[in-house]
Amino acid sequence: xxCPTLLPNESERLQALTRYGFEQEQMxxxxxxxxxxxxxxxxxxxxxxxxxxxxxxxxxxxxGVGDVDMRRDVSFCxxxxxxxxxxxxxxxxxxxxxxxxxxxxxxxxxRFYAGVPLRSPDGFALGALxxxxxxxxxxxSPADAKRLAELAKMASDRLELRRIEVASTRFRPPFxxxxxxxxxxxxxxxxxxxxxxxxxxxxxxxxxxxxxxxGLTFDRLLAAPAREEFCSLIAxxxxxxxxxxVHFPEALTITGANGLDIPIGLVxxxxxxxxxxxxxxxxxxxSHPNLDDGLDGLTGLANRGTFYRRVESHLLQSPxxxxxxxxxxxxxxxxxxxxxxxxxxxxxxxxxTRLTECVGKDDLVARMGADEFAILSPQxxxxxxxxxxxxxxxxxxxxxxxxxxEVRISACCGLALAPQQAQEAIELVSNxxxxxxxxKTCGPGRAQLFDPNLRKEAVSRRxxxxxxxxxxxxxxxxxxxxxxxxxxxxxITGAEALIxxxxxxxxxxxxxxxxxxxxxxxxxxxxxSWVLNEACAQAAHWRRIFNDQLRIGINLCxxxxxxxxxxxxxxxxxxxxxxxxxxxxxxxxxNIVLANADLILENLQLLRACGIxxxxxxxxxxxxxxxxxxxxxxxxxxxxxxxxxGIATSKRDASxxxxxxxxxxxxxxxxxxxxxxTDAELHFLQREHCTEGQGxxxxxxxxxxxxxxxxxxxxxxxxSFA
Numbered sequence: 001x002x003c004p005t006l007l008p009n010e011s012e013r014l015q016a017l018t019r020y021g022f023e024q025e026q027m028x029x030x031x032x033x034x035x036x037x038x039x040x041x042x043x044x045x046x047x048x049x050x051x052x053x054x055x056x057x058x059x060x061x062x063x064g065v066g067d068v069d070m071r072r073d074v075s076f077c078x079x080x081x082x083x084x085x086x087x088x089x090x091x092x093x094x095x096x097x098x099x100x101x102x103x104x105x106x107x108x109x110x111r112f113y114a115g116v117p118l119r120s121p122d123g124f125a126l127g128a129l130x131x132x133x134x135x136x137x138x139x140x141s142p143a144d145a146k147r148l149a150e151l152a153k154m155a156s157d158r159l160e161l162r163r164i165e166v167a168s169t170r171f172r173p174p175f176x177x178x179x180x181x182x183x184x185x186x187x188x189x190x191x192x193x194x195x196x197x198x199x200x201x202x203x204x205x206x207x208x209x210x211x212x213x214x215g216l217t218f219d220r221l222l223a224a225p226a227r228e229e230f231c232s233l234i235a236x237x238x239x240x241x242x243x244x245x246v247h248f249p250e251a252l253t254i255t256g257a258n259g260l261d262i263p264i265g266l267v268x269x270x271x272x273x274x275x276x277x278x279x280x281x282x283x284x285x286x287s288h289p290n291l292d293d294g295l296d297g298l299t300g301l302a303n304r305g306t307f308y309r310r311v312e313s314h315l316l317q318s319p320x321x322x323x324x325x326x327x328x329x330x331x332x333x334x335x336x337x338x339x340x341x342x343x344x345x346x347x348x349x350x351x352x353t354r355l356t357e358c359v360g361k362d363d364l365v366a367r368m369g370a371d372e373f374a375i376l377s378p379q380x381x382x383x384x385x386x387x388x389x390x391x392x393x394x395x396x397x398x399x400x401x402x403x404x405x406e407v408r409i410s411a412c413c414g415l416a417l418a419p420q421q422a423q424e425a426i427e428l429v430s431n432x433x434x435x436x437x438x439x440k441t442c443g444p445g446r447a448q449l450f451d452p453n454l455r456k457e458a459v460s461r462r463x464x465x466x467x468x469x470x471x472x473x474x475x476x477x478x479x480x481x482x483x484x485x486x487x488x489x490x491x492i493t494g495a496e497a498l499i500x501x502x503x504x505x506x507x508x509x510x511x512x513x514x515x516x517x518x519x520x521x522x523x524x525x526x527x528x529s530w531v532l533n534e535a536c537a538q539a540a541h542w543r544r545i546f547n548d549q550l551r552i553g554i555n556l557c558x559x560x561x562x563x564x565x566x567x568x569x570x571x572x573x574x575x576x577x578x579x580x581x582x583x584x585x586x587x588x589x590x591n592i593v594l595a596n597a598d599l600i601l602e603n604l605q606l607l608r609a610c611g612i613x614x615x616x617x618x619x620x621x622x623x624x625x626x627x628x629x630x631x632x633x634x635x636x637x638x639x640x641x642x643x644x645x646g647i648a649t650s651k652r653d654a655s656x657x658x659x660x661x662x663x664x665x666x667x668x669x670x671x672x673x674x675x676x677x678t679d680a681e682l683h684f685l686q687r688e689h690c691t692e693g694q695g696x697x698x699x700x701x702x703x704x705x706x707x708x709x710x711x712x713x714x715x716x717x718x719x720s721f722a
Contacts, residue, residue: 002097004078007125014054016124020163022051022060024242030158031061033312033424034129038151039063040316042114042144044131049118049155050077051127060127060159066108074102076132080115081125086145089113091136112137114145116152118159121466129155154424163466174525175199176562185283191238191276193218193231205264205283207257218281223253223261238277243270254283296367298345299352307366307374312425314378315418321380325390325415326432327355327397330444332371335409343403350401351409358396374429383417383449390415390447398445412439416450431455467503468514468523476502477527479534480701483710484553484672484694487686492711494551494585496694497535498701499527524559531555532573536584538704540577546711553585553615558592561599567606581611585636589617593628601632608633615672619660629667637664641675641695648680661688 007013022028031049038047048062057075059065072078079097080087092098092111103110115130129152175197179186185202189195195213203210206221219227230252237246251265265284270277296303302310314322329335329351336344348371355365355373364376381389390413397411414436422428431450439448471477481495501509518524532554539552560566574581586607593600608614615636616628629637639660646653657673664671673685676695685693699710 003073004075005082007082009124010054013124013126016120016122017051017053017126019120020126020159022058025051025053025058027062028060028158028162030162030426031155032063033315033426034151034155034158035061035063036316037154037423038129038131038148041147041151042131044112044133046132047130048132049127049129050075050115052078052081052125057127068108069102069106076101076103076110076113077115077128077130080128080130081117083117086114086116086149087128088140088145090138090140093136109134111135112140114140114148116149118152118156120163121160126159151423154422154427157427174559174562174564176564180562187218187281187283189218189279189281191234193234196278202283205256205262206254212257218279221254223255226252234279237270237279241272241277243268299349299367301352301356301373302364302366304366304368307364307368307376308425308429310364311376311428314376315423315425315428319380320419320423322376322378322418323381323386323389323415324418324428324432325375325377325386325393325413326368326429326436327373327375327393327411327413328436328440329371329397330410330412330440332409335407339407343405343407346403347401347407347409350403351397351411354396354399354401355393358393374432381417386415386417387447387449390449394445394447410445412436412445413447414439414450415447421450421452468518468521471501471503472523472526472530476504477530478502478703479531479538480703481538481707482694482701483699483707484551484692485698487682487690487693492547492550492714493692494553495539495707496553496587496701497531497538497555499531500701519557519559524557525562528557528560529569532570533576536573536577536579539583540579542708542711543579543583546708546714550711551583551585551613553587555587555617556592561592561603566603567610570607570612571610582613585613585615587615587617587638590628593632605633608635629663629669634667634669636670636672638694639671639673639690644673644675644681644685644695645677647684648678654684657685657690658688661690665689 028049035047035049038044044064046062046064048065049060050057050062051060052072052075055072056070057072057077058070076087076089076098089095089098090112092101092104092113098104098110098113101110102108110132112133112135113130115128117125118127118129119125129148131148175188179197179199185199185205187195187198187202195216195218198210198213200210203212208216219231222230226249230248233246233248237243240246248266248268251263253261254264255261267282267284269280269282272278295301295306311324314320329347332344332347335347339347348367351373352365352367355375359365359375359377360379362378366374366376368374375393377386377389394411394413397409401407401409414432414434416422416428416431416435418428422431431454434454435448435450438451438454439446442448478500480498480500482498483492484494484496485491486493499511499515501514503509518527535552535554539550543550556566560569570584570586573579574584588600588604604614613635614633615638616632616634617638618640619637628634637660639657643653643656643660647657648654661671670691672692672694673681673690674694676682676685676693676697678697681695682693682697702710
């Protein structure tokens with residue numbers, strides 16, 4: 001028997017495997033459909049996803065497997081991970097590597113094997129997707145091998161989602177960002193059942209004020225009959241540091257502040273943080289009559305769970321032809337807020353009826369949640385026919401709805417086809433979702449067929465998000481500084497701190513390539529705090545050496561507000577570096593302000609009361625700018641470069657800039673114009689008495705050392721400020 005050779009990067013390979021959370025060598029349910037499809041597709045009695053450990057192997061998913069020798073030395077898959085392509089052994093008894101292998105000569109009697117290595121995004125072999133039989137298969141063709149390799153891509157996608165899930169438990173976003181505004185009641189508690197966080201929905205359900213969580217324990221919220229058993233199960237989960245093999249009830253009774261019992265369904269999650277377990281409970285309404293019958297209670301359509309089960313069942317048939325369409329109503333939240341929830345519910349019911357009328361008798365219509373619907377069409381459709389069907393649906397939904405009043409809506413639709421675009425339910429629905437996202441970027445009422453490039457873009461974004469964790473851990477971020485100039489004499493009054501990413505493969509990246517992923521991920525507040533500290537430290541150094549009036553401008557992200565403690569963090573940073581409050585100007589955009597107006601306003605008022613400058617960035621590009629001038633404690637407005645670049649050639653842009661400057665003076669606010677690149681733009685802004693300027697005319701964003709050279713010179717640029 002020939003033993004498999006160890007890869008040269010074996011230690012790194014094993015380290016990569018640990019990132020997938022298989023410490024307990026448990027099965028991964030999301031891989032079950034992959035092995036089932038593999039077994040069905042190739043008519044093989046055994047199919048498995050086999051992960052390769054240091055001295056043994058274990059199954060992440062398997063069908064048809066009995067008791068087998070799990071030593072790495074006898075594993076076929078341990079050989080397969082050394083291959084770059086599919087490893088096919090048509091007859092094991094005729095192969096010198098395996099003819100005397102215990103898996104061949106013993107009870108398992110493996111006569112055929114085909115396996116595809118599964119790799120991490122950075123190229124490390126984790127294991128293999130394999131199929132086996134007790135009969136040789138000399139007819140297994142290169143086309144069959146290609147089909148198996150395509151199926152392995154599904155397994156790789158499932159594994160990658162697993163890695164992302166494991167990574168997300170290690171870098172969880174702040175509670176306020178994650179669940180603060182969710183309509184579902186969510187509670188976090190620790191190993192001692194002490195409440196750590198709860199959202200407004202949870203507090204309202206139980207009849208407590210939001211601040212009442214302090215001192216409360218979760219068992220205090222449980223009705224007496226359920227309390228002892230629940231506490232025992234939590235203790236068991238803590239003892240094994242996992243929810244695996246701990247079967248919590250799907251429903252129980254809680255007791256509100258008024259002493260009344262409330263029957264409730266629940267979902268329980270858990271993760272480890274610094275060696276301690278943290279638990280999350282999401283409550284759902286157990287009193288709803290349609291909670292568990294597979295139907296959506298509002299519309300009577302199939303619910304999300306039923307839809308996924310039907311799609312999965314259909315794809316196991318042969319041939320698995322069909323289409324999944326995912327439909328989302330455009331601007332439904334605004335309709336709901338404007339017309340009221342009652343009429344909003346009527347709209348959803350009317351949409352359900354209209355969709356049902358538009359589909360065939362074999363099609364399944366489901367409500368996936370909120371204002372999202374889905375359709376499974378089990379018939380074979382060409383791409384053109386499927387897209388035409390989707391367009392017919394969007395046109396039908398655009399027709400007026402006759403309710404208490406005439407209501408018009410529009411909807412976007414994304415669709416994906418089986419088997420050419422996916423052969424597994426999760427992937428097929430996910431592909432339709434990606435197509436829907438693309439459709440929505442094209443405007444209301446659009447339909448979009450899935451394109452493989454959409455998946456590549458999504459995976460790229462996901463991997464980018466994971467790389468951001470590495471960037472934080474390894475200190476790959478740095479700050480550049482762009483000078484801000486006094487328009488009267490050309491002196492440097494301040495600098496805007498701008499983040500850059502020194503990526504090990506892609507080089508120096510500007511914010512445009514990563515800021516959206518960063519701001520919408522769990523690291524936003526962490527990186528925001530680092531920017532604050534780094535920029536203030538640099539500003540303090542420059543003020544001591546060059547100019548004790550220098551001001552530093554720093555952009556805030558929404559996550560810094562939601563995590564709580566922003567004011568304390570800012571004041572502590574100023575104190576740490578010996579900076580006065582007037583040395584700092586915090587910049588916010590309209591999108592941040594409008595996302596959670598009350599919370600943002602409260603924080604900005606506290607910061608402004610301490611003497612810290614508040615600048616409104618990209619002024620003039622949004623819809624609520626004028627009202628924000630009246631409400632928010634601003635000290636400066638920054639005129640967006642899109643207007644500045646047109647002031648020398650466009651009367652409209654010039655009029656907009658004049659109006660902004662006039663308003664600023666009336667509100668007693670300072671101004672700074674962004675994106676100044678020409679002398680003509682400079683002279684116009686000087687004539688209109690703009691206070692300060694920023695742009696390539698004075699200097700591009702530059703390293704701290706380059707900015708220091710600029711400060712040391714401290715002389716006006718080569719253009720007239722007279």
